[in-house]
Amino acid sequence: xxxxxxxxxxxxxxxxxxxxxxxxxxxxxxxxxxxxxxxxxxxxxxxxxxxxxxxxxxxxxxxxxxxxxxxxxxxxxxxxxxxxxxxxxxxxxxxxxxxxxx
Numbered sequence: 001x002x003x004x005x006x007x008x009x010x011x012x013x014x015x016x017x018x019x020x021x022x023x024x025x026x027x028x029x030x031x032x033x034x035x036x037x038x039x040x041x042x043x044x045x046x047x048x049x050x051x052x053x054x055x056x057x058x059x060x061x062x063x064x065x066x067x068x069x070x071x072x073x074x075x076x077x078x079x080x081x082x083x084x085x086x087x088x089x090x091x092x093x094x095x096x097x098x099x100x101x102x
């Protein structure tokens with residue numbers, strides 16, 4: 001299982017463009033066989049600061065996700081409006097909902 005939290009901050013006045021791009025990405029990603037969770041969140045103190053909480057079955061599933069047209073379209077739309085690129089933090093599950101007992 002691969003869990004990542006991606007932080008994306010966008011320029012003032014570009015929030016609607018970002019949300020349009022990420023709506024496409026979310027809808028497509030949630031249909032991928034290797035995706036378990038894909039949520040877009042925003043910082044309540046800064047409406048232009050977003051977090052993407054992603055869970056994929058494996059690193060291979062994440063690699064396949066990056067090859068999809070919805071991901072590539074999203075990236076092409078958001079790259080020009082992001083501030084500082086995208087930062088990623090990876091996690092290992094400990095106690096998560098819907099995890100089968102070991």
